[in-house]
Amino acid sequence: MSGRGHVRSWTVIRQSFLPGFADDAPFVLVDVELIEQAELRLIGRLLDGPDTPLKLGDAVTVAFEDIAPGVGIPAFELTGEQ
Template structure:
């Protein structure tokens, strides 16, 4: 049996569905406040900066730098054992200081990963769900 099919799937909500729709279209889209113009991630019902409820999703470049990372050697979540060891990272996106997205790092040996490494979004197909954002070195 393919353990990848056993991986947990995201559970889109009315708040997060535009994010997942953009992923299905091959784009990374992040919430942005129409009033203060700050990006907000993870999705929120109100802007944490100005409390406006005028938030929409806008495409971003998907380019950024690794802020911190870890290499998972012993996965505790079903369906990930076939990937170990695998790196995951917080990436600060180029659009705004402090705007961070989380994802796996693809096409990079764990020993080659470094804080400050420039990366770009890529999409990994999660069977039974669709594409999810990850990152790869650029």
């Protein structure tokens, strides 16, 4: 899979209740539908920042965020494509 997809929804997290993310607030979580398989969705942080303008259908690509040594989680970056 390419890791490319489109934004289906998002929310801005202003207070994190998860250990390790409190210092990152505010941040944006995006709900992304992957291009290769309709209805296959992932949720991850948008690395472009909380003030980045978003709209439904924006194109993103996966980027892995290292949260601890040897532990990475999916995150997303805008591609600028439609």
